[in-house]
Amino acid sequence: MRIRLVDAFTDRPFSGNPAGVLLLDAFPDDAWLQNVALEMNQAETAFAHPLPGGGEADWALRWFTPAAEVNLCGHATLATAHVLSTTGAHRGPVRFATRSGVLVATPAGDGSITLDFPTAPLTAVEAPPGLAEALGTEPLTVLDTGPNVGDLLVEVADEETVRGLSPDLKALATCSERGVIATARPTDPAAGHDFVSRCFFPRVGIDEDPVTGSAHTALAPFWSARLGGTALTGLQASPRSGLVRTELRGERTLLTGRAVTVVEGDLLALPE
Secondary structure (H helix, E strand, O other): OEEEEEEEOOOOOOOOEEEEEEEOOOOOOHHHHHHHHHHHOOOEEEEEEEOOOOOOOOEEEEEEOOOOEEOOOHHHHHHHHHHHHHHOOOOOOEEEEEOOEEEEEEEOOOOOEEEEEEOOOOEEOOOOOOHHHHHOOOOOEEEEOHHHHOEEEEEOOOHHHHHHOOOOHHHHOOOOOOEEEEEEOOOOOOOOOOEEEEEEEHHHOEEEEOOOHHHHHHHHHHHHHHHOOOEEEEEEOOOOOEEEEEEEEOOEEEEEEOEEEEEEEEOOOOOO
16 A cells, blocks of 8 residues: 655645645544554645545545544645646546535646635634743734634734744643644745744644645635735745645635655555
């Protein structure tokens, strides 16, 4: 059984966000899927299997961190679409049946892939007790991102603050269902991106996620309202870094990026 490690939201190995990808004939039991994700030890490992023709989706797709299954994951969806396209397992747009409904990934001739995801509903909330201390800076704005994403979106003072964050991860894990997205405007307006972010998800076993597609379904409407445009580019300023092109279309958000396969091998510990 072939298993792959794919760097997503990048066109260069060893950058962007790595995801495990395993194509199956059907889903084995959840404990086996969780063990594979733990063994891969990536932010997420994606598992997919083909569905019968004639339905609303082409492939079933699930995502696991080393600690838990998640409702929505952008970079592992991009990585899965990349594997399907580059191996010939699926041609053209692919519809994934997921916990968050049917998600469509459309490959382009230039090698990029566009994901059609639900836009996160944003609700202004009071900062939870201890958030500023856990994050290490005073929030300017705090918003809930809804059940699919499950994060707090926190605007901070500036790009330097975002880049300099060194949060208390144990304390931060108590602040939201999944984690915290910290964001600000770029220092240099001509830098080629419209906003910067970093994402911390210690509650699901990810101290810092390198490039988070699902977070951009919340970042896109937030910054589109602030900046007055529907097509924006986000820089996730983690040590690995990556760019996500976003386009807000009402209740849907398009996320565009590239991916590159870095490792391919045989998984020998097969399900019984």
